[in-house]
Amino acid sequence: MKRRLPFHLAMILFALIAVAVLIYPSANMVLMSFKPTGGGGWTLANYREILTGSMYTAAIKNSVGISLFSSVVAIVFTTVTTYAIVSRSKKLRETFVVIANMTSNFAGIPLAFAYIILLGSSGVLLIFGRRAGIDWLANYNLYSPWGLCIVYLYFQLPMGIILLLPIYDALDKGWRESAELLGASSFQYWRRIGLPVLMPSIVGVFAMMFANAMGAYASAEALTGTGVNLLSIRIANTVTGDIFARPEIGAALSVLLAMILLVNMILGDKLAKRAEKVSKG
Numbered sequence: 674m675k676r677r678l679p680f681h682l683a684m685i686l687f688a689l690i691a692v693a694v695l696i697y698p699s700a701n702m703v704l705m706s707f708k709p710t711g712g713g714g715w716t717l718a719n720y721r722e723i724l725t726g727s728m729y730t731a732a733i734k735n736s737v738g739i740s741l742f743s744s745v746v747a748i749v750f751t752t753v754t755t756y757a758i759v760s761r762s763k764k765l766r767e768t769f770v771v772i773a774n775m776t777s778n779f780a781g782i783p784l785a786f787a788y789i790i791l792l793g794s795s796g797v798l799l800i801f802g803r804r805a806g807i808d809w810l811a812n813y814n815l816y817s818p819w820g821l822c823i824v825y826l827y828f829q830l831p832m833g834i835i836l837l838l839p840i841y842d843a844l845d846k847g848w849r850e851s852a853e854l855l856g857a858s859s860f861q862y863w864r865r866i867g868l869p870v871l872m873p874s875i876v877g878v879f880a881m882m883f884a885n886a887m888g889a890y891a892s893a894e895a896l897t898g899t900g901v902n903l904l905s906i907r908i909a910n911t912v913t914g915d916i917f918a919r920p921e922i923g924a925a926l927s928v929l930l931a932m933i934l935l936v937n938m939i940l941g942d943k944l945a946k947r948a949e950k951v952s953k954g
Contacts, residue, residue, distance in 0.1 A: 699931075706924035719925035729907060729926065736904040737933070739818055740886035743825035748879045751833030752871075758834070759841040769834060777831035785895035788815060788824055816897050824896060825886050832885060833878060840874040873945040880941025884934050904930055 709716045723729040758769050779787075791798050792815040802810030814820055844867060852862045890905040899906065904926060911923035 702924045702927050705921055706928045708921050708924075710919060710921055719921050720929075723922065723925050723929060728902065732902045732904045732907040732926075733929070733933075735818060735902050736887055739821055739825060739903070740883050743822050743829050743886050744879055744882040746822075747826055747829035747833050747882055748875060751830055751837050751878075752875060754830075755834055755837040756841060759838065766838065770838065773831040773834045777828060777835065780828050781891035782895040784824065784827060785892045788820075788827075788896065792820070792823070816900050818901055821893055821897065821901055821903075824892055825889060828889075828892075829882050829886065833882060836878045836881065837874070840871055843870055843874075873949040876941055876945040880937055880945075883937050887930065887934060887937075 706719055707715045707717070709718060758766050788796075790796060792813055793799070794815075796815070799811055799813060802808075802813070815823075848866055849862055852866060857865070888905060890909065893901065893903055894906055894909065899910065908923050908926045908930070911919045911926065
C-alpha cells in the first residue's frame, strides 16, 4: 500500500490539474455558448448567428481553406524530404532533427516580424523583385490568405519532419531488395509496399497539421490583424472587441472550432485504420 501511495497522489494531482485547466473551462465554454448576450436563460441564437452570418461563415471558410492547403503542401513536401534524410547518414538525420526543433520554436510575433522584413510592403525580397524586374515577387501581398499560407507552411514543415522521421523505421531494407530481385520497379515498390505501410502514419500527421493550422493565432494576428478573417482571430475579437465584448458568441465559435477539430481527429483515425487494414491485406 505504501508503495502505491506516490502513484495515487500523482494521479490525484493529475486529475485536479485536468479538471482545473481542461474540463471546467471546456464545460463553462459550452454552457456560455447557449447563453444570450447579457446572460439569463438559454438560447440557440448564438449558433444561428455564427452559422448564418457572413462574417463568421467567411472566417470558417478561410480557416479551413488555409489549413487544408498548408497541410496538403506540407505533408507532400515533408514525406519526400524525410525519406531523403533517412536514406542518408544517421548524422545527417540527427542534424535535421536539431534544425527542425529549433525552427519549430520560432513562431508567433517574432515569426510574423521576420516575414514582414522579408516579404512585407517594403521587405527585402520585394525591393529586390522591383529592382530585378520580377513582377510576381515585387507585387507579392503578404497580408492576404496566400501570404498566410506561406507563414503557416513555415511552422508546418518542421513539425512534419519531426513526426515523419521515425515512420521510415517501419520499412525493412530487405523488402526493397526482394522487390527488385523479383523485377519490381521503384514506382511499383512504393505503390505496393512502401506507401501502404507508411500511409497510416502519414494520415495521422496530416490530421495533426490541420489541427495545428486551425488553432494558429499569434502569427496571423500579428501579421494581418483583422485584414484576413480567420476563426481564431474572430474568437479573440469577440472577447476583446473594440466596441463591446461578446463572450457568448466567442464561446459558440470556440465550440464550433472544437467540433471541427474533433471531426478531423475522428476522420484521421478512421482513415489511418483503413489504410492500415489495406496495407495488411
